[in-house]
Amino acid sequence: RFFRCRSCGLCRLPAAMPDDAPEENLPQPSFVHGSAGGIAAAMSMLALYPLDQARLLQQVDDTVCPSPANRRYGTTFGIILDLLQQHGLAEVYRGVGPTMVTLVISYGLYFGIYESLKKKLVLRKLRIVRAEVWNAPVPG
Numbered sequence: 734r735f736f737r738c739r740s741c742g743l744c745r746l747p748a749a750m751p752d753d754a755p756e757e758n759l760p761q762p763s764f765v766h767g768s769a770g771g772i773a774a775a776m777s778m779l780a781l782y783p784l785d786q787a788r789l790l791q792q793v794d795d796t797v798c799p800s801p802a803n804r805r806y807g808t809t810f811g812i813i814l815d816l817l818q819q820h821g822l823a824e825v826y827r828g829v830g831p832t833m834v835t836l837v838i839s840y841g842l843y844f845g846i847y848e849s850l851k852k853k854l855v856l857r858k859l860r861i862v863r864a865e866v867w868n869a870p871v872p873g
Contacts, residue, residue, distance in 0.1 A: 763852065767845025774840035775833050782832070783825045787812040 787809040794805055816824050 763845045763847075763849035766848040767841040767843075770844030771837040771841030774836040778829070778833055778836050782829050783813050783816075784809060786816070786825060786827070790816075 790812050791809070813825060
C-alpha cells in the first residue's frame with residue numbers, strides 16, 4: 734500500500750516507513766564510492782594517456798614549425814606508432830605518474846564528498862516527506 738506525496742503528487746511512498754529504513758536502503762559508505770571514482774579515473778587515464786601525449790606533441794610541433802611541410806609529426810596514431818617504434822612504451826607513458834596522482838585524489842574526493850552529501854540530503858528529504866505524510870490531515 735502506498736501514499737501519494739503531498740508536495741508533488743507524483744511520487745509514491747510506502748505506507749509503513751520505519752525510522753531506520755533510509756540507512757538500510759542507502760548503499761556503501763562514501764569512501765567506497767570515492768575509491769571507485771579514483772580507480773575509474775586512473776583506468777581511464779591509462780587508456781587515454783597516449784592520445785594526450787600525441788596531442789601535446791602535435792601542439793609543440795605546430796608552434797615550432799608552423800608550415801605543414803616542415804612538421805615532424807602527422808596523424809595522432811602516427812605519432813603514437815612513431816613513439817613506440819623509436820622509444821618504446823615508456824616514452825608513450827612518460828609523465829603519467831603525477832597526472833595519475835592528481836586524478837586519483839581529485840576524483841576520489843569528488844565522488845566521496847558527493848556520496849556523503851547525497852546521503853545527508855536524501856535523509857533530510859525523507860524526514861521532510863515523512864512529516865508531510867504522517868502529519869497531513871486525513872480527508873473524510
